Amino acid sequence: MCGRVRLSSDVSEIKLVFSIPPHRPTPNFAPSWNAAPTDQLPVVRFDAKAGERSLDLTRWGLVPFWSKDIKVGFANINAKAEGIESKPAFREAFQRRRCLVPVDNFYEWKKTATGKQPYAIALADKALMALAGLWENWRSPAGEWVRTFAIITTTPNELCAELHNRMPVVLGPHVWPRRGLGRSLPMRANSRLCSRPIRRKR
Numbered sequence: 001m002c003g004r005v006r007l008s009s010d011v012s013e014i015k016l017v018f019s020i021p022p023h024r025p026t027p028n029f030a031p032s033w034n035a036a037p038t039d040q041l042p043v044v045r046f047d048a049k050a051g052e053r054s055l056d057l058t059r060w061g062l063v064p065f066w067s068k069d070i071k072v073g074f075a076n077i078n079a080k081a082e083g084i085e086s087k088p089a090f091r092e093a094f095q096r097r098r099c100l101v102p103v104d105n106f107y108e109w110k111k112t113a114t115g116k117q118p119y120a121i122a123l124a125d126k127a128l129m130a131l132a133g134l135w136e137n138w139r140s141p142a143g144e145w146v147r148t149f150a151i152i153t154t155t156p157n158e159l160c161a162e163l164h165n166r167m168p169v170v171l172g173p174h175v176w177p178r179r180g181l182g183r184s185l186p187m188r189a190n191s192r193l194c195s196r197p198i199r200r201k202r
Contacts, residue, residue, distance in 0.1 A: 044100035062150035093134035108163035132169035
C-alpha cells in the first residue's frame with residue numbers, strides 16, 4: 001500500500017526533471033512532507049492534443065467516470081498491478097490514461113514492540129521519484145469536473161517487504177516514455193531504493 005508521500009521539491013525542478021515544456025502552466029503547489037489521500041498533487045500527464053507533457057494538480061483517490069459519488073476515491077488510492085486491466089474501476093484508465101506521480105519519498109510503517117515506526121523510502125541517489133499511476137476525469141452531480149488519480153502497487157522488493165506486503169511501482173528515468181504515457185509504462189518496480197527511520201515526535 002502507498003498512503004503517504006512527501007513532495008517538497010520545487011515545482012520548477014519537477015517540470016525540468018520530467019521534461020515539461022517551459023510554456024506549460026505551472027501548478028500552484030505548496031511543498032508537503034506528509035501528503036495524504038484526497039490531497040491535490042502535481043501529476044505528469046500527456047496532453048494528446050498538444051502532443052506534449054503537462055503537470056497538473058490532481059486529487060489523490062481515483063473516481064471512475066461512471067461513479068456517482070466522489071467518496072469512491074477513498075477505496076481507490078492504490079491500484080494493484082495484478083489484474084488491473086480487468087478491474088472495472090481501473091481498466092479504462094489503464095488503457096488510456098497512465099501518468100507519473102512525482103514524489104521525493106513514500107512512507108511505510110513497521111510494527112515494533114513499542115508501536116509503529118515510520119520509514120521514508122526514497123531513491124538511493126535522493127533524486128525525484130516517479131510512481132506509476134492512472135488518472136481519470138469525473139463529473140459530479142452538480143456538473144463540476146474533478147481530475148483524480150491512483151498509484152499503482154506491486155509485490156514488494158526485498159527492502160520494502162520488511163515493512164509491507166505491497167509497494168508502489170517505482171519507475172526510473174530510463175523507462176519513462178519520451179512522449180506519451182500510454183501503454184508503455186511497466187508495472188514492476190525497477191529502481192534502487194533506500195529507507196531511513198523517521199524520528200517520531202515525543
